[in-house]
Amino acid sequence: DADVTQTPRNRITKTGKRIMLECSQTKGHDRMYWYRQDPGLGLRLIYYSFDVKDINKGEISDGYSVSRQAQAKFSLSLESAIPNQTALYFCATSDLRTGATETQYFGPGTRLLVL
């Protein structure tokens, strides 16, 4: 979905390096999410943000940090990358809806390899 973009799409880095994955959206949504996907494990939530001043840890936040620079931008950082952080990372957005659980819209993903 072109409304949610992620950069870079692919990244190779070395153990111990700091890297940042960026997500931008033009959907005007308040809520943004970072997920990690590993083969056979589905999607796991790393961090989520309900607005610029509201950042929350997800299921697997250790080793990661985030920054919500604006409503449209949500960055994920690996302060010191390690090989088991090799995975496919997805950003998602959603809009607050009263009643129903919000529908999430996903970016194309960033494939990260940590050597």
Place this chain on the structure above:
Amino acid sequence: LAKTTQPISMDSYEGQEVNITCSHNNIATNDYITWYQQFPSQGPRFIIQGYKTKVTNEVASLFIPADRKSSTLSLPRVSLSDTAVYYCLVGEKKAMGRRALTFGSGTRLQVQP
């Protein structure tokens, strides 16, 4: 606390109906059940959402029993292009009254000609 669970994989043939069940016995009271479809190297895409009983759209149907502890995604007359991984997403009750959105582990559907 029980997690959301789905079958790992399913096989079908073109033209058949496929039913994929997700167990979510710790679903939060007010949360809906949402199903997503994912193709290789793409992000998940919304298919359908429901709270109880039955929901139908142009792509699929969703059946939810009264206790809401499971749900079944039904794909009518599948084609080769329906080969993908299917995820259910629910809000799950956590300790201290909190709620967490939890994806199932995904069901890999392979449609054969």
